[in-house]
Amino acid sequence: MNAAARPLAIGLLVLAFSAIVLGRAQAGGGHYFPPVAEPLVREECGSCHLAFAPSMLPARSWTRLLADLQNHFGDDASVDAATAARIGDYLTANAADSGGRRHGEKLLRGVGAASSPLRITELPKWVKEHREIRDAEWRRREIGSRANCTACHRDAERGYYDD
Incomplete structure (x- = not known):
């Protein structure tokens, strides 16, 4: 040369x-999932828990979750119809099988096309990624539940779930 x-x-x-x-x-x-960008979703969903990235579930799951907000995992998360519609539009447009496909596709491996899982923590890929964590760890006061992503993933709110 x-x-x-x-x-x-x-x-x-x-x-x-x-x-x-x-x-x-x-x-x-x-392990990146674009965080919730819609202020209404961050406000309504994030007032009780991490506003989970829409790309973590398929659109049919978000639709199913929003259809029964008065029984949202033991709590009443009801909102007015207009708010529910706006939240639903955002979540389904960015769901793993919609706009968020690039990010959510891996997480949905093993989930049937007709399945509408309600818990991210029960997805086969999530279970596989967390299989080495003992049940006692999940019960620790600072963790509380499998849904408390921020207890172990300090950048979860920004969409990063690498340790």
Whole structure:
């Protein structure tokens, strides 16, 4: 390689490497789910628990959850019809099988096309990722339940679930 071509080759190599690193950073690795961007959803859902990323469940699951808010895992999370519609529109448009497909596809592996799971913590991929955690850990006061992602994943609110 002649001396004039060497800087060009090095520049192309640096550019290619940067594109790979930047691409992985933007994707957030294998455990990234874009956090809730809709203020209404963050406010309503996030007032009681982490506002889970819509890409963690299929649209049919979000529809099913919103249809029974008065019995939301033992609590009454009812909202007026207009608010429920806005929340539902956002969640289903960004669900794992809709707009959030790129991020939620791995999490939905093993979930049947007709299945409408209500708990992220019961998805086969979630169970596999957390299989080594003993039941006693989940019962610790600072964790409380399997749904308390922020107890172990400090960047969960930003969509990052890598340890």
